[in-house]
Amino acid sequence: MVTAMKYLARFWILGLLCLPLLLLLACSDQPDAREDNAPADAQPARVSVMTVQPQTVTIYDELPGRVSALRTAEIRAQVNGIIQKKLFEEGAVVDADTPLFQIDPAPFAADVDAASAVLARTEAELANAKVKFDRAKLLSAQKITSEEAFNNATAAFAQAKASAAEARANLARRKLELSYATIRSPIKGRIGQSFMSEGGLASSAATNALAVVQQIDQVYVDVRQSSMTMEALRETATGLGTDNPEELPVKIKTIAGKPYSKTGRILFSDISVDGATGSLGIRILVPNPEEQLLPGMFIRAMVPREVYSGALLVPQEAVTRDPAGSPQLTIVTAEKTGLQRSVELGPLVDGKYLVKSGLAAGETIVVLGQGRVESGKPIETSPMQASPQTQS
Template sequence: MKLAWGSGARLSTWAALVAGLGLSACGGGDSKPAAAAPPPPEVGVVTVAPGRADLAAELPGRLEAFRVAQVRARAAGILQKRLFTEGSDVKAGQALFEIDPAPYRATLSSAQAQLARAEANLTQAQSLADRYAPLAKTQAVSAQEALNAQAAAMQAKADVAAGKAAVQTAQINLGYAAVTSPIAGRIGRALVTEGALVGQGEATPLAIVQQIDKLYVNFTQSAAEVMRLRQALADGKLQRAGGTEAAKVQVLLEDGSVYAQAGRLLFSDLSVDAATGQITLRAELPNPKGLLLPGLYVRVRLAQAEVADGVWLPQQAVARGATGETVLVVAEDGSVSARPVKLGPAQDGKALVLSGLKAGEKVIVDGLQKAKAGGKARPVPWSPAGSAPAAAPASAASKG
């Protein structure tokens, strides 16, 4: 009986050990939790809002004076005075130079004297012709004498007319001695100095006056671009900018700033330059304060067409590949998909999407390296300041 009890005790002890090991094994399994899936990455997005967009091209150009007048000496002589300040604004008709007028005054006096003599001869000849006319009817004088008197009177009239023309010519030449500005504008440096002999054989250049209160902007555009634009307008894909009015142009200066005054397109050339494949265009630009100068290199922004439902996106939102341009779109459930888009010309660091997006869709701008098509993402509004929306949570986590 003692042995039997001992065997039972041993069996109970083994059963307790096995049960304890089983419980220990179960407890050990509960102490190691399964790995949790990482949360979707946070990305900055912009919401698509289609609207009217202008298609503008930036083209190289140069400024040209609206009018240019070369001041020349039309009278020969010694230049006595310069009557203007170089680089100043002058008015039309303002005296600029004075050429020695003495020879021309003498010529005018001589012409006036010749005219006076011709007028005196006319008085005498006309009086004789008037007296012979009735005497010839009564045969008191011969008909030949009356005819000779009448011819002398007519010749005297011709001499008076020639004398008047000579006086007028002398007055014109005397006027040329005072050189005036043909137009209003800004005058440059004097090309001659006092004491120089001018006008001998040819009209000597004296100065240049340029009207710069408004300027011309001459620029060129690729003929291929013009043809594509015209085809898109003809197909109805685009609308002409400004309707029937002349297209507006903006001028960008060398430092990148935009000139305050807008210009208007005047014309485009009817032919293509065979050497460059470019078409020449010209615009008129107001310059009331004279800040811009002729010859200055500028960039011209020309609005050529309009898109009724265009979407502006930051350039970094668009990926360019062999198959074209795509953007990443986040759906309401957080799923990310790649969307092919069609782009227009970029402007001010932004891409113009012509088609491929719908209003209200969310396009990823910041965090593209963390998101991929087919995955998930958590969209937050993006601001142009940078990746602040996506960086803030990471910073907070690091502090915790």
């Protein structure tokens, strides 16, 4: 009995020792699940691409500026008097020589009448003096009157002519004052607020204007630019086909930051540099037919700084960075595979980078889907859909 139990124990021990071997053999007989479930060949990555073409690109300096009217006329009285009428509507457009205010003309009309009477008297005296002069001249020629009498007649005649001339000038002055009683606009433009109404006393010595007329169909935009850019401005003019910086087109952004429909041109730059800021003043003339730009408004002027001929522009989203932070583009090769290439970038122009080096004209780049591109792997390309961009 004891012997049988010993053999049974040995059998169990032998079975336990063989169990791992049996399990290993069983596993080796099972087919490889990974081989059964292996995917078919990966599909080519789908990306959006564009072909880069050279173009002329102008780089602008965006400068803050202030609008001022082309011409400004302060309406002032040239004679003293009580204002009887205001002859305009505030905010209206007035032509040159349009009546704006009427000062009581009665005192000036009375002065004109008085001056006319004085002129009539002096002309009568002149006529009488002339008759006496002619008689004295005749008698003097016949040796009938004395030389002294002739000289007296000559002096009286000259004095009468001077008195008549003085009276005539005084009458002209009085008529001028009468005309000044009607205050007129010296220029065509838009008139603003009236600072005096009917019944007010207009004075030629007053410090405040009665109203202001401004011509704003064209306006000035005054900006300041670093004096160091003046040489670059001349080079930019040469790049755009002119030797005169004043012929450079200047883009304008409105107070809301939107592009203005008209372009301006540079009129002049200051001949002296601001010692505190090292900047020069630049005046820009801008057409303003719809009067969208108003005097005193702050806007931004895009002054040309550099011109690149044959420049290559790529969208911002096409540029990626390597682990070191250097910019790179994904180039589509002739074999329809992707190739990462380092490039040197220039300034950002309307949401696109200017590529200085590392890219050739006519090459195709990946704009969207760079993350799906593997080096040497085939890719499926589709043209990048152009999206409207805001001009600046």
